[in-house]
Amino acid sequence: MVQRFGSMRALSFRLLAGHALLVLGTSALAQAPAKPQLPPPVSTGDIVQPLLPAQLQDFDAYMAHTLKTFEVPGIAVAIVRNGKVVMERGFGVKELGKPDQVDAHTLFAIASNTKAFTAAALQQLADAGKLDMDDRVIDHLPWFRMSDPYVTHEMRIRDLLAHRSGLNLGAGDLLYWPPTSYTTRDVVERLARVPLKNGFRSHYAYDNILFAVATLVIEQASGQSYADYVREHLFKPVGMDESLIDMTYLKPGMDAATGHAPYEFKDIKPVPPMAWLNDPGAGGIYSSVHDLAKWMNVQLAGGALPTMGADGKPQRVFSEKSHHEMWSMLTPIPIRKASIPELEPLTPDYYGYGEGWFLGQYQGRKLVWHTGGWPGFVSRVTMVPSLKLGVVVLTNQQSGAAFNAVTYRVLDAYLDPSRKTDWVAVYEKAVQHAQAKADDSVAKHEQARDKRSKPSLPLADYVGTYRDPWYGDVTVSQEHGKLRMRFSKTEQLVGTMTPWQHDSFTVRWDDRSLDADAFVDFALDMDGKIREVRMQPISPLTDFSFDFQDLRLVPVKVATGASADK
Secondary structure (H helix, E strand, O other), X not given: OOOOOOOOOOOOOOOOOOOXXXXXXXXXXXXXXXXXXXXXOOOOOXXXXXXXXXXXXXXHHHHXXXXXXXXXXXXXXXXXXXXXXXXXXXXXXXXXXXXXXXXXXXXXXXXXXXXXXXXXHHHHHHHOOOOXXXXXXXXXXXXXXXXXXXXXXXXXXXXXXXXXXXXXXXXXXHHOOOOEOOOHHHHHHHHHHOXXXXXXXXXXXXXXXXXXXXXXXXXXXXXXXXXXXXXXXHXXXXXXXXXXXXXXXXXXXXXXXXXXXXXXXXXXXXXOOOOOOOOHHHHOEEEOHHHHHHHHHXXXXXXXXXXXXXXXXXXXXXXXXXXXXXXXXXXXXXXXXXXXXHHHHHOOOOOEEXXXXXXXXXXXXXXXXXXXXEOOEEEEEEEEHHHOEEEEEEEOOOOHHHHHHXXXXXXXXHHOOOOOOOHHHHHHHHHHHHHHHHHHHHHHHHHHOOXXXXXXOOHHHHOEEEEEOOOEEEEEEEEOXXXXXXXXXXXXXXXXEEEEEOOEEEEEEOOOXXXXXXXXXXXXXXXXXXXXXXXXXXXXXOOOOOOHHHOOEEEHHHOOXXXXXX
């Protein structure tokens, strides 16, 4: 019988990355109706907000179409222009099946949009003389190690923010996501065993793990925890009174959205809230569009606050020099061909990464932006510096197509009022294109499979503990006649293994929201003993943070270093 993996309709939400121009999403269920139209809100203080441009007068209908097309329960949007809040609104519901509406104050996990706060914190400490962005990391964390001695010695604080370390895409992400029992110090210490795949400073590859290093540098230089530092030195001066560092600070009754994810590649259901305690600098913040509108205005003002100091000058969160450095390109990113012709207008003339920000171009204007995502939430913050324009879109479902469709509708309204592209239709087509490619990939695996083959060994011989140098232990047990795989430090990574062909198996995780089933291949030596175990995601759309392919699992009895997993 042919083994099925579902329709492959679920697309990667690019955990914490937002590293591509096109971030797609999922489709599955019909949604609650959009929030009814409200009168234009009023900005902070007594100044009435500017009216929305004519192209956005039908924004309620456009948002209702977005929610329905991409099956997103709720979205919050804020637009700022010339230092004022033009709009901050909620659409849809906080949780499927419940009536509570999303509003401008609803908290969402912003995931990788946290990275800009980490960059700002480091630049603040540089402004205060507590570090220099070109300091070696080992000047602040003497025990810090990469897998290459030269990279260890030459890694600068600025490098931690720029995705140019030589690590592979998402390398080491399994150390902290799905949530593990490792501490931040554990994660950074294990970085010494994560192999480099590219030349130092020669290649762009998005990572999260070096933001764990940045977290510890902030704590070492400031003498405060990362959470306390960000609250005191960023949230408080900017006026972000609603924002939190990870969900452990969420209390019952708070205005907070519930994340949603596809189960079995189709049914959208709520997912449990997730705390990221061991890499908060990569993606630990929960925030609202009300707060992020303030953050965008500070960014667009080059770090200046609207309040004046005793010297008659604007008070600042960070210096103009720091602002310039954060928005300067450090790492060029290759420009990819659009997946469908309708997306070609989004192809930039240049593309790269600064310090916690992507840098690109649209309609001849510089864009500064970032996206973020983890189970249940994806988001995008986008700014056009030359127009003092910013838009933030927060969602409680894993559809990057939705936040892109909203973002570009807003950008078009200000950059080219004559243009009225139906970005919902464009991204719906792009989603369908990506889904079809994923289906083809799985079909090729099915076609190449030798369905008559059987495992070389009795199932009991695959049972054991296997150790990877950087992750730690993964166990295979036999329960009720089936093999079960467990990642020792990751509670969610438990699943049932089924023979695929020869000595390859598939593992189907018990948590069906993960969309990360994988092939498990046992390599035998000349004596028929298991020498090594390798893994690979089944779907090309599995989020890159499931970096199973980087594992080199060896039976513990022949592993170098006989100590137990630590």
